[in-house]
Every structure is written in structure tokens, then in C-alpha cells.
Amino acid sequence: MGIALGVSGVHVEAGAIADPDVLFLPFPNPLRPHNGDSTTVAQEILTMLEALLVGDEIAAVIIEPIQSDGGIIVPPAGFLADLINTCRLHGVPVICDEVKVGLGRTGELFDFQHDGVCPDIVTLGKALGGGLPLSAAIGPDHILNANPGSALLTTAGNPVCTAAGRAVLRVIKRENLPSRSGALGELFQSAFVSAAEVEGIADCIGEVRGRGLTIGIDLVTDLESLTGNRELARLTVYRAYELGVVCYYVGGHVLEITPALTVTESELVMGAQVLARAIAQARAGEVDPEKVREFAGW
Numbered sequence: 001m002g003i004a005l006g007v008s009g010v011h012v013e014a015g016a017i018a019d020p021d022v023l024f025l026p027f028p029n030p031l032r033p034h035n036g037d038s039t040t041v042a043q044e045i046l047t048m049l050e051a052l053l054v055g056d057e058i059a060a061v062i063i064e065p066i067q068s069d070g071g072i073i074v075p076p077a078g079f080l081a082d083l084i085n086t087c088r089l090h091g092v093p094v095i096c097d098e099v100k101v102g103l104g105r106t107g108e109l110f111d112f113q114h115d116g117v118c119p120d121i122v123t124l125g126k127a128l129g130g131g132l133p134l135s136a137a138i139g140p141d142h143i144l145n146a147n148p149g150s151a152l153l154t155t156a157g158n159p160v161c162t163a164a165g166r167a168v169l170r171v172i173k174r175e176n177l178p179s180r181s182g183a184l185g186e187l188f189q190s191a192f193v194s195a196a197e198v199e200g201i202a203d204c205i206g207e208v209r210g211r212g213l214t215i216g217i218d219l220v221t222d223l224e225s226l227t228g229n230r231e232l233a234r235l236t237v238y239r240a241y242e243l244g245v246v247c248y249y250v251g252g253h254v255l256e257i258t259p260a261l262t263v264t265e266s267e268l269v270m271g272a273q274v275l276a277r278a279i280a281q282a283r284a285g286e287v288d289p290e291k292v293r294e295f296a297g298w
């Protein structure tokens with residue numbers, strides 16, 4: 001448990017003890033590049049990675065194809081492919097964490113497919129069990145059948161959960177949920193941008209981004225500095241909840257929109273309008289910060 005949290009940048013930043021054998025690299029963030037230059041940010045990170053790989057001491061590279069809890073950060077197209085190809089040149093396996101964005105959410109069954117590549121190991125969870133506890137690590141047997149890999153046996157292979165998982169996969173395929181998610185994501189984004197105009201809040205939206213039904217609304221103090229507006233995010237989430245829309249914020253100030261893939265078009269449009277209204281009301285001071293403080297983490 002300690003080790004699992006220790007490889008997660010979000011948890012380490014929040015205070016979990018970092019695994020001493022893990023090195024963290026920046027994630028390419030086109031809106032706020034760590035090197036101040038969105039045109040070179042991906043290449044700079046790949047160069048940093050390559051310098052580590054030549055040392056022959058890296059066992060594996062773990063990456064989320066979209067950094068979700070970090071703020072729904074979508075890397076530049078081709079970054080994941082370049083990363084996987086670089087690792088392959090050095091014989092280092094890549095683990096793609098698709099726990100949050102996999103299984104059709106981003107418009108493909110796996111998000112890595114957008115870059116036309118396949119990692120060595122994929123991790124799945126959340127939607128896989130359709131509400132029942134189920135996760136999976138999919139990879140080559142020379143890695144997964146190694147002795148130290150056998151753990152978590154109490155819950156492994158539970159017949160009820162695995163039956164649910166098989167049913168989930170059947171529904172995703174039968175109802176063509178990946179391509180549906182792609183289309184619905186576009187619908188949400190355009191409905192939200194229109195609603196933001198109507199509510200007069202375009203100047204506090206730094207960016208609406210995402211793929212398919214993984215969408216982030218980046219709330220900022222102003223469009224010039226693009227400083228994240230954490231307080232507005234907290235108040236908005238609370239007001240949206242009062243108005244009947246449940247969402248959360250990630251990366252400090254980014255509203256995370258990840259509805260069920262079975263959401264209807266009208267629900268999505270209504271959700272976009274309610275969120276825009278919640279932002280407007282939160283900004284206008286209509287949400288009592290004291291009330292929100294009672295909710296830890298909001």
C-alpha cells in the first residue's frame with residue numbers, strides 16, 4: 001500500500017511518503033508548460049527520460065495517458081508514442097494507467113490508441129467492475145507470472161466480480177460506447193462554451209479540454225495570468241451539487257467532468273448549463289464559503 005501510493009505523484013504531492021526508488025518527471029502540460037514553452041515541453045521531457053534510461057537502472061515507466069487527478073492534462077499528440085518508442089529502444093517496459101480514462105471513456109477502448117501505440121502493461125479498474133470491486137493488470141506473462149507478482153489474493157478472481165467485468169466489456173462493445181463517448185464529449189464541450197457565454201463567465205475559463213467524456217474545465221482568476229482559481233472551483237462544485245450536478249475538481253482548480261458513458265444527450269446539455277450557472281453564482285458570491293468548509297476536501 002505504502003509503495004503503491006509512493007509512485008503516485010498526486011499522493012506524494014499531498015504528503016504520502018515517496019518511494020525512494022521512484023523518480024518523477026514533469027508531465028507535458030500545453031497550457032502551463034513547466035519550462036514556459038509549450039512547443040518544446042514534450043521534447044524536453046523525453047530528453048530527460050532518455051538521460052535516465054541510458055543509465056540502465058530504470059525497471060519500468062508508469063504513465064497516465066491523460067493525467068486525470070493532476071488536472072485533466074492532455075499531453076501533445078504523439079507524446080505517448082514517442083515515450084513508448086524511446087523506452088522500447090532501451091528495453092524498458094511502459095505501464096499505462098488506464099484506471100480512470102480507459103474502457104471507452106475517451107473515444108477509444110483504451111486512451112493510448114489515440115497515439116496509435118500499445119504499452120507493455122495496462123492497468124484497469126473503476127468502470128471494469130460496473131460498481132463491483134474489480135481491477136486488472138494486463139501484460140506479458142514473462143513479467144506478470146514472475147513470483148513476486150503474486151499478491152492481493154483475497155480479492156483476485158472473485159467469480160461475481162469477474163462476471164460483472166465480462167458483462168461490462170460486452171456492453172461497451174455492443175453499445176459502441178467508445179465512439180459514443182467521443183461524440184458526446186464534443187457535445188458537452190460546445191454546450192458548455194455556449195452556456196458560459198450566456199452566463200458571462202468566459203473570462204474565468206482558462207480552457208475546456210479533454211478527450212471524449214474525460215473533460216476538464218480549467219477555472220482561472222484571469223485570462224492573462226491563467227492562475228488557477230481554487231476557491232472558485234470549491235464553491236462551484238458545492239453550488240453544482242445543490243443544483244443537482246455532481247462533479248469534483250482536480251489539480252486544484254479544474255472541474256472534472258467524467259459522467260457515466262450511458263449518459264443521454266439531454267442530460268449532458270443540462271449538466272453543461274447547470275455547471276455554467278454554478279460557476280456564475282459562485283463567482284457572484286452566492287455561495288457561503290463557511291458552508292463549503294464543512295465538506296473536507298471540497
Ligand SMILES: Cc1ncc(COP(=O)(O)O)c(C=O)c1O
Nearest residue numbers: 064068069097099100125126135
Ligand atoms: C488514474 C488512477 N490510477 C489508479 C487509481 C487507483 O485505483 P484503485 O483504487 O483501484 O487502486 C486511481 C484511483 O482513483 C486513479 O485515478
